[in-house]
Amino acid sequence: MGRFGRTEVLRRVTQLVSLAAGNLYIKGWADASIYTGGSKMFCIPGLHCYSCPSSVLACPMGSIQSMVSSDGFLGGLASGRPDALAILGILGFLLAIGFIAGRVACGWICPFGMLQELLYKIPSPKIEVPASWRAGKYLVLVLFVFLLPMTLRAVPGAGGDPWFCKVICPAGTLEAGWPLVMMSGGEVFQTGFLFTWKSAVLILVILWSITSKRPFCRVLCPLGAFWGLSGKLSVFRMRVDDSCIDCSKCRTVCPVDIAIHLDPSSAECIRCGRCIGECPVDAIHHTARAGVETNR
Amino acid sequence: MRKHKRVLDWLWIPLVLLFLVPVVVSISGHSRHDRPSEQGMLILGRSGLDSLISEAGGRPVLINFWATWCTPCVGELPEIDMVYAESNGGIQAIAVDIGDPDLETLLEFREAFSVSMPVVWLNQEEAQRLKAEWELADVLPITLFLDTDGAETSRIYGARSIEFFENALSGVDLPDTSSVEDHGDYVLHINVAGDPAESLTLQLIELSIELAGEEGVDIFDPADPDDLAMLDSLYLPASGYPYAQPCVGDACGRPSRSVEELLQAVEALSP
Numbered sequence: 410m411g412r413f414g415r416t417e418v419l420r421r422v423t424q425l426v427s428l429a430a431g432n433l434y435i436k437g438w439a440d441a442s443i444y445t446g447g448s449k450m451f452c453i454p455g456l457h458c459y460s461c462p463s464s465v466l467a468c469p470m471g472s473i474q475s476m477v478s479s480d481g482f483l484g485g486l487a488s489g490r491p492d493a494l495a496i497l498g499i500l501g502f503l504l505a506i507g508f509i510a511g512r513v514a515c516g517w518i519c520p521f522g523m524l525q526e527l528l529y530k531i532p533s534p535k536i537e538v539p540a541s542w543r544a545g546k547y548l549v550l551v552l553f554v555f556l557l558p559m560t561l562r563a564v565p566g567a568g569g570d571p572w573f574c575k576v577i578c579p580a581g582t583l584e585a586g587w588p589l590v591m592m593s594g595g596e597v598f599q600t601g602f603l604f605t606w607k608s609a610v611l612i613l614v615i616l617w618s619i620t621s622k623r624p625f626c627r628v629l630c631p632l633g634a635f636w637g638l639s640g641k642l643s644v645f646r647m648r649v650d651d652s653c654i655d656c657s658k659c660r661t662v663c664p665v666d667i668a669i670h671l672d673p674s675s676a677e678c679i680r681c682g683r684c685i686g687e688c689p690v691d692a693i694h695h696t697a698r699a700g701v702e703t704n705r
Numbered sequence: 706m707r708k709h710k711r712v713l714d715w716l717w718i719p720l721v722l723l724f725l726v727p728v729v730v731s732i733s734g735h736s737r738h739d740r741p742s743e744q745g746m747l748i749l750g751r752s753g754l755d756s757l758i759s760e761a762g763g764r765p766v767l768i769n770f771w772a773t774w775c776t777p778c779v780g781e782l783p784e785i786d787m788v789y790a791e792s793n794g795g796i797q798a799i800a801v802d803i804g805d806p807d808l809e810t811l812l813e814f815r816e817a818f819s820v821s822m823p824v825v826w827l828n829q830e831e832a833q834r835l836k837a838e839w840e841l842a843d844v845l846p847i848t849l850f851l852d853t854d855g856a857e858t859s860r861i862y863g864a865r866s867i868e869f870f871e872n873a874l875s876g877v878d879l880p881d882t883s884s885v886e887d888h889g890d891y892v893l894h895i896n897v898a899g900d901p902a903e904s905l906t907l908q909l910i911e912l913s914i915e916l917a918g919e920e921g922v923d924i925f926d927p928a929d930p931d932d933l934a935m936l937d938s939l940y941l942p943a944s945g946y947p948y949a950q951p952c953v954g955d956a957c958g959r960p961s962r963s964v965e966e967l968l969q970a971v972e973a974l975s976p
Contacts, residue, residue: 592752
């Protein structure tokens with residue numbers, strides 16, 4: 410059954426099924442095309458690039474940037490323009506998930522999160538990431554997902570750019586940038602500086618993931634920041650009761666390296682449930698009681 | 706040690722701000738590119754074309770199908786590029802080369818000819834597939850206009866002026882010349898290039914005269930420097946002699962290298 414029991418097996422199966430369900434357009438890999446059907450109106454609850462050849466869903470971060478960077482977005486939102494109002498649908502979808510169970514999709518669905526967990530299994534010296542670095546993703550969310558796409562204009566009067574996708578997102582490089590460049594007949598010929606930059610970012614994130622637990626999720630992922638904030642108020646959360654003996658085994662197995670016994674309502678918790686099975690005194694539980702942080 | 710840790714705790718700030726470097730580089734690079742004389746990006750493959758269309762993000766899209774050997778296309782490209790540059794990102798314009806099976810031809814062409822709008826090159830197989838899928842006739846240039854929802858609003862065969870494209874993109878209603886015969890009078894003209902002593906050249910010349918009349922045929926001998934210069938100025942291929950390229954008005958067929966190919970190309974242009 411494995412080290413962490415049935416929950417961990419179920420989680421891995423859920424991640425793989427989600428990955429398969431979001432990538433039904435296998436033909437895209439054969440002819441280097443991108444699926445443009447109706448399902449692309451909907452977002453996958455995870456970081457998964459719209460331009461991945463097999464993807465049949467859109468990335469929520471990409472969609473948000475696409476909308477806020479459109480020319481006259483704020484005016485359109487104020488006047489009720491349908492294309493601007495569509496952002497409320499995406500934000501509502503993300504907030505609904507966040508208010509129900511915080512970063513649960515990070516732990517159970519996001520394919521890029523799963524990849525980082527698998528990379529961490531590679532034997533290597535392991536390095537802790539300072540807890541303060543978690544703040545980085547909130548700055549990424551504000552700066553690269555909202556502020557720069559809304560305000561920065563390469564061409565005056567035109568729309569803006571999705572800067573998180575363009576200069577950071579390693580999932581996009583892995584799932585779309587590299588494959589489309591490498592696939593016969595579908596490569597971007599003059600790849601240029603941004604492609605080189607993003608390739609370097611992806612390589613560094615891969616290397617970092619081998620030595621540290623889910624570093625991108627914890628330090629840079631704007632989707633994680635979004636769900637982390639809403640997760641502080643989520644209905645389903647973790648509870649640690651009085652029987653806790655402070656052994657910190659929960660932190661050792663935690664994929665995002667949090668001490669759940671000290672902060673059960675941590676914005677970082679991805680609700681994977683690993684700590685529940687690992688606790689020697691069964692002190693950690695899921696709870697659906699809103700507002701309850703701990704019984705300790 | 707404690708001081709060292711304090712510095713480490715704040716390192717996330719420069720880490721995130723480091724990502725502003727490519728933003729600044731990209732923005733400054735873009736402003737340099739914002740001139741028609743600057744070479745725009747070249748993208749290979751159908752997926753690149755699909756990406757550009759999907760990235761139009763609510764802007765009208767102009768897709769121009771062309772080839773380096775198509776004289777009217779080459780005359781028209783700077784006009785389209787001017788409209789594209791002057792729109793300041795208000796429209797998406799894409800020049801799709803579907804007539805040069807060899808990428809080298811396009812790369813050489815780009816050494817002497819710049820357009821700021823993105824150029825997409827398709828190999829022969831992709832070009833054929835796209836032509837079948839989009840029901841494109843076997844002539845060039847062809848220009849498609851897509852509205853802000855990505856739906857095709859107009860299809861133009863043959864070259865047009867800058868005023869035409871400005872009107873088209875500012876919403877002025879246009880006739881949909883979705884067949885070649887709609888485009889002006891049918892006057893066939895054929896350019897033949899090759900050594901007149903060669904029998905295939907002679908066959909192509911004879912057939913061309915039969916199809917277009919003596920006045921409708923121009924013959925170029927690549928051994929003659931004046932003719933070679935003329936071929937160059939008309940952007941006709943400087944290799945693969947002999948060939949015959951039929952045109953009707955400002956729409957041209959593919960250079961043909963046998964009498965059968967020439968007949969097919971002329972038939973494709975016929976009303």
